[in-house]
Amino acid sequence: MNQDIVFGETNNELSFTNKHSDSPIASFTISYRKNKKKYSSVWSLQVLNVTQTEEFETDIFNLNTQKIEQKYSTILVPNLSYKIEF
Numbered sequence: 001m002n003q004d005i006v007f008g009e010t011n012n013e014l015s016f017t018n019k020h021s022d023s024p025i026a027s028f029t030i031s032y033r034k035n036k037k038k039y040s041s042v043w044s045l046q047v048l049n050v051t052q053t054e055e056f057e058t059d060i061f062n063l064n065t066q067k068i069e070q071k072y073s074t075i076l077v078p079n080l081s082y083k084i085e086f
Contacts, residue, residue, distance in 0.1 A: 003063075020056045025049050040085045048077040 029046040049055075054072040062069050 023053050023055060024051075025053050025055070026051045038086070042081075042083040042085065044079075044081045044083070046079040046081070048079070049075060052076055 025048075027046070027048045028050060029044060031042055031044045033040055033042045052074045054074050057071045057073045060069050060071050061067075
């Protein structure tokens, strides 16, 4: 089976012209600051996409069905940080 690559600018179609619908994504940050005479220390916990909303990731061409399928992913990102400020 021989398939030709079709680029986004073929047949007067432009890449990135279609926009996906907006998705509400909730994130939060909790910080704890301890002030000293010469410095301050800050602990922070940040969590991105707390509600685990599905987000569009990419388009994939399925060779079995000969159709373009959209792939969605759900990513919860925790971030723990420590900072010293002088």
